[in-house]
Amino acid sequence: MAPSIKVYALSTCIHCKKAKEFLTGQDLEYDCVYVDRLSGDERNDTMREVRKLNPKMSFPIILIGDAVIVGFQKDDILTALGAV
Amino acid sequence: MNAETLYLQLKKFQESKGYHFNEDKDMVMALLESLLINKDRYGYMACPCRLASGNYEMDKDMLCPCVYREPDIAEFGACFCGLYVSQDWNEGKIPHETVPERRPPELVMAALGIS
Numbered sequence: 001m002a003p004s005i006k007v008y009a010l011s012t013c014i015h016c017k018k019a020k021e022f023l024t025g026q027d028l029e030y031d032c033v034y035v036d037r038l039s040g041d042e043r044n045d046t047m048r049e050v051r052k053l054n055p056k057m058s059f060p061i062i063l064i065g066d067a068v069i070v071g072f073q074k075d076d077i078l079t080a081l082g083a084v
Numbered sequence: 085m086n087a088e089t090l091y092l093q094l095k096k097f098q099e100s101k102g103y104h105f106n107e108d109k110d111m112v113m114a115l116l117e118s119l120l121i122n123k124d125r126y127g128y129m130a131c132p133c134r135l136a137s138g139n140y141e142m143d144k145d146m147l148c149p150c151v152y153r154e155p156d157i158a159e160f161g162a163c164f165c166g167l168y169v170s171q172d173w174n175e176g177k178i179p180h181e182t183v184p185e186r187r188p189p190e191l192v193m194a195a196l197g198i199s
Contacts, residue, residue: 010132010133010134010135011121012118012121012122012132012133013118013132013133013134013165014111014114014115014118014132014133014165014166015133015165015166016133017114035135036135036136043196044196044197044198047135047192047193047196047198048198051189051193051198055189056184056185056189057135057185057189057192057193058133058134058184058185059133059134059135071182071184072182073182
């Protein structure tokens with residue numbers, strides 16, 4: 001079964017773009033939340049979730065199964081995929 | 085202004101100060117396009133790799149070039165986005181590591197008004 005993958009990203013962020021391209025290149029499907037396209041309470045509630053996942057509040061954040069990967073880290077993504 | 089004009093303007097000015105664009109021009113152009121998107125959105129060129137609040141005063145530290153560029157280039161040879169790098173970084177004389185976020189999360193929270 002394909003792993004459930006969620007990405008918190010900014011639509012303008014280059015590391016986010018590279019990470020998404022990498023996932024797509026691996027034929028993986030993922031849900032992506034572009035936090036910079038949210039506003040008001042929706043944005044701030046999402047940033048509270050982001051803070052719990054990554055105290056530095058940087059992007060991208062990639063959730064693969066139980067793994068939380070901060071930044072575009074190919075090896076960590078592949079390791080997490082192997083573990084799910 | 086388009087990204088190519090911005091590229092030429094910034095290149096001349098920043099290189100005179102010892103900062104270089106990443107040799108990956110596709111990446112640089114994508115980042116400059118994003119800076120122009122942020123200028124349209126917020127009225128200022130907020131760092132495209134960070135979430136801007138839309139409050140200029142609270143986002144001042146992350147206007148590109150951000151205040152973290154200098155210590156990041158000193159330590160890693162590249163800024164957080166990888167837009168600006170040192171000559172040594174471009175020439176492969178130093179390893180290309182992921183640059184960790186240096187902006188304190190407290191500033192992110194304060195700018196967004198999150199407690």
